[in-house]
Structures are given as structure tokens and as C-alpha cells.
Amino acid sequence: MSSFQRWAFGLTVPAALLTICLYVVPILQVLALSFTEPTFGLGNYVEMFGSAAIGRVVRTTMIVSAVTTVLTIVMSYAVAFALVHMRPAARRVALFMVMVPFWVSVLVRAFAWITILRRNGVLNSALVGSGAIAEPLELVYNQFGVIVGMVHYMMPFAILLLYANLSEIDPRIIQAARSLGARPVTIFTRVWLPLSLPGLAIASLFIVIFSLGFLVTPAILGAGRVLMVAEYISVQISSTLRWGVATALSTTLLLVVGLLVAVAARSPALRAAFEGGRR
Amino acid sequence: MSPRLRRIGERWLPWTLAWLLLAFLFVPVLVVVPVALTAKDYLSLPTSGISFQHFASLADWHAGWLPSILTSLGIALASSIAATCVAAAFAIGAWVYAGRWPSTLRIILLSPLIVPPIIYAVGMVRLWSKLSLLDSWIGVTIVHVILAMPLAVLAIGASLSNLDPRLVQAARSLGARPPTVFGRVILPNILPGTIAGAILAFIVSWDEITVTLFITSRRLVTLPRKIWTSIADAVDPALAAIATVMLVVTIACLLLRMTVWERLAQRRS
Secondary structure (H helix, E strand, O other), X not given: OOHHHHHHHHHHHHHHHHHHHHHHHHHHHHHHHHHHOOOOOOHHHHHHHHOHHHXXXXXXXXXXXXXXXXXXXXXXXXXXXXXXXXXXXXXXXXXXXXXXHHHOOHHHHHHHHHHHXXXXXHHHHHHHHOOOOOOOOOOOOOHHHHHHHHHHHHHHHXXXXXXXXXXXXXXXXXXXXXXXXXXXXXXXXXXXXXXXXXXXXXXXXXXXXXXXXXXXXXXXXXXXXXXXXXXXXXXXXXXXXOHHHHHHHHXXXXXXXXXXXXXXXXXXXXXXXXXXXXX | OOHHHHHHHHHHHXXXXXXXXXXXXXXXXXXXXXXXXXXXXXXXXXXXXXXXXXXXXXXXXXHOHHHHHHHHHHHHHHHHHHHHXXXXXXXXXXXXXXXXXHHHHHHHHHHHHOOOHHHHHHHHHHHHHHOOOOOOHHHHHHHHHHHHHHHHHHHHHHHHXXXXXXXXXXXXXXXXXXXXXXXXXXXXXXXXXHXXXXXXHHHHHHHOOHHHXXXXXXXXXXXXXXXXXXXXXXXXXXXXXXXXXXXXXXXXXXXXXXXXXHHHHHHHO
């Protein structure tokens, strides 16, 4: 190894030490604790799979994540598709409308949804005031509110991912289809949609992974009534101090995320997209 | 289907739908502005007069908003500087070093982007309580450095991938020693990416809530933590005032970035 290479290696050492000691080791400790706390063995996992409460939490997490992902992807695709076809001036305005919620703190967004959806909130007051409904609707502190908040949180990510993917599609392919007499609907279903499948897959993967482990928005907009995995773990470590159950659930969550990434990494299209950023 | 109906379906429907969805993204965020201006002391639209009293309460030291803003600024500044230095060193080293080690390390380094932060929070509560670093400046800053590094590495790495490796060869053949090559040849050339990385790292730390929530309690209250407890405790219009301030700052930064980018694009063309 030349002295130049030794220097280069040396430059990577601080980052390596920091991540291994203060990221990898704490997470490995979580995995280890799930088998040793309070006693050695698989007791936590037996408890986890046998518990009706945890079963409910897992079911809620899966339903909310699935609905969020489907809604986010369909709605984001509609926006991204329109973005690709917009004139530059309109596109600037539209991208600005995506960027503001993208960069605003997640807490500000959750709080905004509370002021809108609450019983005496902006939406209910407007609807009751206009006489459209007699009684205020229950729009928040239930699954509906959580899903609205989560879709709103995820959409900017998905739009930016899908927009990047769609703007890479060669416009000459669309021209070719049109000159061969394909109608707009046919062009959409037979050209655009197949070519955007890799982008759709990546965006869905990210949204599913973010949703499964999401704490902030479900906790605020669910207010304990829509208990998802992350909030359940947080209750275990901060109030009931059941470290065994908390670490076993964390391990399972990590395993599910790892499996999703592993499956995605096997597909050639996704692998190309992931390695795109690499030199 | 009549041609007219078809035209509506093919042309107007997608556009209307897209702009409605954009409104769904943008408009709800704006609702905090009128609520912050209410004259009442509970969350409401300013139907009976506009007042700036809730903004004034943000400036009151004892209300706790100002101290938490300063705490967050301090931690974000410290963790942004530290994360950028470590990330820049790693990115440059990995760019030069030939071998498998950097690409393996890179995957580990970027994993906080994918691994749910709640899992990291569980691990760090254990570790920090063992080392008595719970609720301490140093404990929060270290966690924020770890969480901010991935985006800094990505931004600096993007800058490096545009750098011509022959530049390094030229410097070395002219007899530059390794520290000179790294510090005076590579680093000045990736300055834009490094600044972008520092800004991203700052934002990550400024916004971080999931892990901070578990490793702090009473002594160290960052702004996100203060907002979190205020939402949980009571619904106070001061919350709408702080949300408005954060929204205005975000919009100002976005507009600034847009104009700077256009300036740069014009200069280049």
C-alpha cells in the first residue's frame, strides 16, 4: 500500500469508528437483548406471537402502511405524470408546492392536520357552518386521520422519486407511439406505465419501509387510539419498561425491513437504481 | 364516448386532478398562519380580530420557546460541523482508496436512511443510560452526528463523482504530498457539495425528534421536543405561532435557493 493509499484509508477511519461504535453496536445490542432480557431464550418471541395486544398492533401497522402506500403511490404518480408534461413556468409553481411540505418539519405538518381535522377544527367548522352536515365528523384520533397525515407526509418523497424516474423516459418513444397511431390512453397504459415500473417499485419500497417504522405522525394524529409498532415500542421503553418485548419487536421490525431491501436488491431494475448513485 | 367527452377525460381530468392533489399537499400547511393570528387563547380561526400576542409569547424567555430554539440551534450547528468533517474525510478517502472496504463501510454508513429510527432510539437509550449520557448535550449531539452523516456523505459523494481523477494524478506527479492533495486539490474542488452536505446535516439535526425524544428529558429541551410535548399536553396557539415562523423560514430558504440556482444557471450559460 502506497503512502497515498494509507492516507486515504486513514481518512475513512473516523467515520468507520463512529458508525460502528455508536450505531452498529447499539443496534446489535438491541438484537442481543431480545434473547437475554429478562431471561436467556426465546421467551420474548413466544410472548410476542402469543399476545393479542401485539397482534392488534401489528395488524393496525400493516393495514395503515398498506393503505398509505397504495394511496401515496397512486396520487403521487398522478402529480409526477402531470409535472413531466407541464410548461416550465407551471412546473416551477407545482414543484414549489411539493417542496414546501417536503422541507417543513413533520411536527408542523402533524399539528396543521390536527387544527384542520379536530372536532372543532377548521374543516368541521366550515362544514357545520355551511350547513353541509349537522354534527361534526370524527376525522382525527382514528385510522382515517393517521392515514391522511401519513399520505401527506409521504407524498413529496414519492413525487420527487417518480418525477426523477419519469423525466428520464426518452420523449422520442412517446413520439414514436403517437406517430404509429396509438391513442393517449394506449400510450399511457402500454408505454408510460411499463417504463415507470422501476420507479414505482422503488417509491413503494421506500414508502412501505418508512410507514412500518413511523412514530411521529401516527402518535400525534392517532393519540394512542391507533397504536402502531413504533409507538408500541416507545411505550414499552418509556413507561412500562418491558425491554424484552420492546427489543423483540424492534428486532422483528428490523428483520422485515431487511427482508424488503434484500428482495428489492435482487431485482435487476431496482439494483440498477440503487447503484446509480455509486461510482 | 363523444369526442368532446373524450377530450375532457384525456386532457382536463388529469390536470384538474394533479392540481387538486398539489393543493392537498400545500394548502393544509398554510392553515397554521391564520390560527396563529387569533385573538383568543385557544386554537381557532381569527374570527373576532387579529392579534400578535401569540408571537409575543414566543419571545418570552419563561415560556420556554426561546431557550429551546437556542438549544436546537447550538446542537444543529455543532452536529452539522462534526458530521460534515467526518463525512468529507470519509467521502474523499473512499474516492481515492482502491478496495472493497469503502463500499462496505458506505452501506453501513448510509443505513440510518433505511433503518427505522425507533430501533436506534431503543439502542441509544440503553447505551447512554449505561454511560450516564442521557439528557446531555454531548449525548444528543453524537446521535445527531450519526443521523446527519448519510445525507452529508451523499451530497459530498455527488460532488466527488464530477471530479476528474487526473487532477489528483497531476498534483501527485508534480510532487504534492498526500495532505496537500487532499486539502488543497480535492477539498477546494468539492466545496459546493460540502456546503450542501453541511446544510442538509444541519436540517437533519434541527428536525430530529424520534431518537431525541427518548434520550432527553427535562434538562435538554430541543425545539422539536418542545413542540412534541406542547401538542401532547394542550393545544396552545403559541404552537401555531412557532409553526408559522418555521413555515415562513422554510419558504424563504426555498425561494432563496431557487433564485440562487437560477443565477448560477444563467452565469453558466
